[in-house]
Amino acid sequence: MSVHIRVNPITCEAHGLCAELLPERIHLDDWGYPIVDGRPVPRELMAHARRAAEACPTLALLLEREPR
Amino acid sequence: MNSGPNDATRLPRLLLQARGEGTMTLAEHLQLRGELATSDPHAIVEAIADAGLRGRGGAAFPTAEKMRAVIANRSRVGGRPIVVVNGAEGEPVSVKDRFLLERVPHLVLDGAALVARGVGARRVIVTVPDGDDGRRAQRAVGQAVTERAQHRPDGASVEVVSVPDRFVTGEESALVQALNGGPAVPTFIPPRPFERGVERRPTLVSNVETLAHVALIIRHGPAWFRALGTAGHPGSLLATVSGAVERPGVWEIESGTPLGALLGERSGSPRAVLVGGYFGSWVSGDIAMETGLDNESLAHAGASVGAGAVVALGADACSVSEVARVLGYLAGESTGQCGPCVHGLAAIAAKARAIADGSADLHAVNQLTAWGADIAGRGACRHPDGAVRFLSSSLRVFAAEFDDHMRHGPCDACLAPPSLPIGPTPALTR
Numbered sequence A: 001m002s003v004h005i006r007v008n009p010i011t012c013e014a015h016g017l018c019a020e021l022l023p024e025r026i027h028l029d030d031w032g033y034p035i036v037d038g039r040p041v042p043r044e045l046m047a048h049a050r051r052a053a054e055a056c057p058t059l060a061l062l063l064e065r066e067p068r
Numbered sequence B: 001m002n003s004g005p006n007d008a009t010r011l012p013r014l015l016l017q018a019r020g021e022g023t024m025t026l027a028e029h030l031q032l033r034g035e036l037a038t039s040d041p042h043a044i045v046e047a048i049a050d051a052g053l054r055g056r057g058g059a060a061f062p063t064a065e066k067m068r069a070v071i072a073n074r075s076r077v078g079g080r081p082i083v084v085v086n087g088a089e090g091e092p093v094s095v096k097d098r099f100l101l102e103r104v105p106h107l108v109l110d111g112a113a114l115v116a117r118g119v120g121a122r123r124v125i126v127t128v129p130d131g132d133d134g135r136r137a138q139r140a141v142g143q144a145v146t147e148r149a150q151h152r153p154d155g156a157s158v159e160v161v162s163v164p165d166r167f168v169t170g171e172e173s174a175l176v177q178a179l180n181g182g183p184a185v186p187t188f189i190p191p192r193p194f195e196r197g198v199e200r201r202p203t204l205v206s207n208v209e210t211l212a213h214v215a216l217i218i219r220h221g222p223a224w225f226r227a228l229g230t231a232g233h234p235g236s237l238l239a240t241v242s243g244a245v246e247r248p249g250v251w252e253i254e255s256g257t258p259l260g261a262l263l264g265e266r267s268g269s270p271r272a273v274l275v276g277g278y279f280g281s282w283v284s285g286d287i288a289m290e291t292g293l294d295n296e297s298l299a300h301a302g303a304s305v306g307a308g309a310v311v312a313l314g315a316d317a318c319s320v321s322e323v324a325r326v327l328g329y330l331a332g333e334s335t336g337q338c339g340p341c342v343h344g345l346a347a348i349a350a351k352a353r354a355i356a357d358g359s360a361d362l363h364a365v366n367q368l369t370a371w372g373a374d375i376a377g378r379g380a381c382r383h384p385d386g387a388v389r390f391l392s393s394s395l396r397v398f399a400a401e402f403d404d405h406m407r408h409g410p411c412d413a414c415l416a417p418p419s420l421p422i423g424p425t426p427a428l429t430r
Helices: A017-021 A043-055 B026-033 B041-051 B063-077 B096-103 B105-119 B131-151 B172-179 B208-220 B222-226 B259-263 B285-290 B295-299 B319-332 B339-357 B364-375 B383-397 B399-408
Strands: A004-007 A026-028 A034-036 A061-064 B082-086 B123-129 B157-163 B203-207 B236-243 B249-254 B272-275 B281-284 B309-313
Touching: A004 A034, A017 A026, A017 A043, A043 A061, B026 B105, B026 B131, B026 B208, B041 B063, B041 B105, B041 B208, B041 B222, B063 B105, B063 B203, B082 B105, B082 B172, B082 B208, B096 B105, B096 B123, B096 B131, B096 B208, B096 B236, B105 B123, B105 B131, B105 B157, B105 B203, B105 B208, B123 B131, B123 B172, B131 B157, B157 B172, B172 B203, B203 B208, B208 B222, B208 B236, B236 B259, B249 B259, B259 B272, B259 B285, B259 B309, B272 B285, B281 B285, B281 B383, B319 B339, B319 B383, B319 B399, B339 B364, B339 B383, B339 B399, B364 B383, B364 B399, B383 B399
Parallel strands: B082 B123, B082 B203, B123 B157, B236 B309
Antiparallel strands: A004 A061, A026 A034, B236 B249, B272 B281, B272 B309
């Protein structure tokens, strides 16, 4: 079962930590909000992805088991 | 040839005897349409499926599939479903749902009662825009509900609720949140309304026109419904036609009818036609006149029917100024929840305004394209996606005009009075 990254755009406040912790999958737009690569997270990035999700001050970064 | 209401190829269907200003009473409605036979819930869903009815609120999702999703969640989650009639037609260039509610509310209420029976709901909530625009519809539906309670109690209880007359209110999750006592703004999904909606129950949110079609499908059968329209989009549809046209108003046409027939060909081709309202796409005038109003035909022109709003832009209007105004409106209609929508649409609107004013830098059009690609799909709802769709077709169809404004500044037509309506919908008389 694959894991995908998703942002809750309502709770996201553009702190930008996720893009620093997971630059392989996340970059920021012109206003500091994350643009997420929707492909499944490979095993070797899972620890970083979890760290990024936990670091988000508003818990807006979600790791989901199924593609939406 | 049979010319009665049962004649499958006769138009109008929904708007039969709905001309004039009045509201059809229950007695008139029953005289014209006949009583609804009580049907088995399963048979209702099957008839709607066989008819191939798709939602007329814009997304064209198969109505029977939506009903089945609600039914599946009823057994999975438990709880009796609720039916919400989506009359929150916040789109400034669409008035067809309001028109139905004002003129033939019983057709809509019949459809609501039928889908309620189909999904096992006992409660129907009819939502109508608040304020002056929705006042007549509120009154018409309110009276219709009273008439029905007196003369022929429906299986389900029906209440009428007015909701904010804003562009985003009709988005399903926004409507559900409003009915739950919250603000009428979209929520992060899942859960979707069919999973957990009003009062956390599985909720069927269905567009007004969709339900009016249901009332006729159950009366006349799926084959009757399919006698008009295309295979993929059967039936008739309501189009709200405005702008540089011979006869503005709400018209019922066969799905697939060429836009030229709808716009009137006496005055020649318009500069361009906006199909699907402010979430829709521009099609250049000469192509539009030959293109059918159905999703298969429109796909070749990069457009889709949406909720059936068709706006013709005349040769005397400035496309760049009009596009800039609409983008400004759409930016203002962001509910302010999601950063990419708030900041992205504001930046896009400002840049488009700068192009119209002749004060933009040389990269402005490329910047608009890039921002459009950046914000698509990044809101909780489809508001930014719709705005970006409008933007990208504008840049494509009006490429020469955008280029001209970048190089030479405002044109003569920029001074003309605005042509595309924004904000509260002007009355479209017919």
